[in-house]
Amino acid sequence: MSTAPAHETLGRPVNATGRPRGRSSPLGSRLSGLPWILPAIVLVIGLIYFPIGYLGYASTLNWNGFILSTPTSIGDANYAKMFGDPVFWNALWHTVFFYVITFSVQTFIGFTFAAVMHSRIRLGNLYKAIVFVPVVLAPATMAPVFRQIFDQFGQFNWLLSSIGLGSLTRPWLADPTTAMPVIMFITVWEWTGLTFVLYYAAMSQLSPEILEAARVDGAGNFRTLRSIVWPMCRGTTAALAVLGLIGALKTFDIPYLVTHGGPNHGTEFLGTYIYYTMAQGKHFGYAATLAIALLVLAVAGGVLLRISTSRSDKE
């Protein structure tokens, strides 16, 4: 840190530690600023950290969640139960699988489409709008549509039959091995537009000189994309990776609305399992334990991804 250059902040010279030069920072002067940030601290603690703390407390209770009911303290029993709960581990595995597949597919399609849109194609703005529209559609409105499409008598099976693939028709949502791919398909359909927009914006920031230099060096389209554009969009990819991980951990609406986490937990995610445990299983304490696990995983996953991308940036 001592080798870091000094920065300029609001025109005032600062040293390597970030303090203004030529001026001491006694405790009194720090405390004098406290009242100015106190409202923000109260808001942050009250709105964010208190609920998290309360969630941690609730995770030690045997409680049905109704505020007028009396909870019983059971220590870490909910955590012991969670580690031995096969549905929890299933949900975790589904999350990992779901994340890897959806992130990879969305990144590939979003990046490719952004690159294509940067070339001069006719009706480009129309295509951009079409790709982005699913992002703004509420899952609640689309869920019945997808339930219908992938129903035994739905349009997808009709399409398969129409093109001579009738032997592949099946009730897609009734089998765990096909229900999960359907959930992933819907997620990719819904969120690829966002991936596209972010890559499109990132590519717009690339220096034309660099791309021109690559051309001069004889790089073709694919080589330019692979060796120039893709590495220079690494920051966007990292951001999407973190967002995707958090999104995967919080996945709830699509599996809940389309498959209810079933069949037989085949599309169960932490979000759906937490909801079921709380709302129908009436185990608020255990649901809080699962939520704490989700929080830890989200923070840990985000930090790990950040560290990973920081290292690759340095390399």
Added chain:
Amino acid sequence: MWGAKRPNSRRSASIGIVSVALLVASACSGSSSTAAPAATTAPGATAATTALTGDLTWWGWTPTADLATQMIAGFNKVYPNVKVTFVSKPIDSYDSVLGPAITSSKGPDVFNVAPGSLNGGVSQFAPGAIDMTPAITAALGSDWKTKVAPAGVDPMTVGGKLVGLQVGAVYSGWMWINQDIFDKYSLKAPTTLAEWKTVCSTLKTNGVGCFVQGAGQWAFDMDTFEAICENIAPDLYTQAAQGKVKWTDPRFAQAMANWKSLFDQGIMQDGAVGLQQYPDANNLFLSGKYAMVMMGSWYTSNTVKETMVNGMTAAGVTSPTPITIMPIPFPDLAGSGKTGTMFGDADYGLAVSAKSSQQEAAKAFAIWIATSQAGQQVVANTLNLIPALKGVGAQWDQINLVNPSKQLTALQAYQTTAVSSISQRLGDVSADLNTAFRDALIGMASGQKTADQALQGLQAVQDAAK
């Protein structure tokens, strides 16, 4: 006697008792929900009932909006100055939204509760409700327990507190068929598995679905499974739910095998576990795409022409011609010869929020719906529930059935069978047992669990509850 009309003198007496009770209660409480007598009186109203004012909100997952409207309209004939707004809440999220709501005076004044642990579980919401014992005692007398169905007494009581007043009961165990389709293909209601397979084969040959169940919504799977258990040994399921018989009993293994056979032998539609009973299976049946469905006594309301038309419209049928549906006993899958039994309990009761600022008006509404002859008659005539008050039954001559010549006798026999049931439906099923049933029945149906694994899962929950 179920189904018999009551003399008008009894009706007047009941209303009088309720009125006096409410006057006394109002005088004691000084509640702001009472006001000076209104200038006008509605038919059936007395000065006391007309004097009561209020603007109530009633939350429930049932009845449907049109049935609630009928019930409120009947109430307003006696209490013209108490406005009641029914707010229908989704059954799956009912507990989630009700919990916070009834801890506030801004929440509902009246809300649905139910026996057991599913939506609106009476034990869960007991702390948020007032004790209705004084109100029902004032309305029906100290021997009130003898005047209402037993399902509305103990199952609605928590720690000596009567949390909700049972509006009516529902029963299950029989199926419903589309009689028009059966007639079209000259089919008879199946009584055995072999006959059932033959019926399904004929229907499928003609491009009609046979039996539809939203097996992804396991509360209805539990109905089918209990019907199978009843076929093997009546009341077996209830005894197991009460811990008197182990779920690992060999008879349940047979029941599980019968349950699985519905999927393996082409009775259940393909992809059943991917569907919900509501709206999927209900819509498929009402739209005429399937000829049979597992529904309970609440489905009787669909024999009423207007209700059927509304249901078909909601199911996506344009310009619907109401179909004739008929209840039939669950076929004899086990070959035991024990068929035709049903099981049931209170569908819901009306509780009054302890936080309500209009408790007198709220009590008046709950008491009128659940204990008055007139209120229970409205309930009976909707055919949605079997009334809680003994002696009240549907006035068939005032009900516009879709096909009276075929339906009337069958429906009367159906209701007679229902009220003579001894087995419970959901009242003894804890939340954990309910979850275990989900895993057991859907796991079996999708081939991911063996019968032994499924039953051991159920028994493990039962053991843990001891």
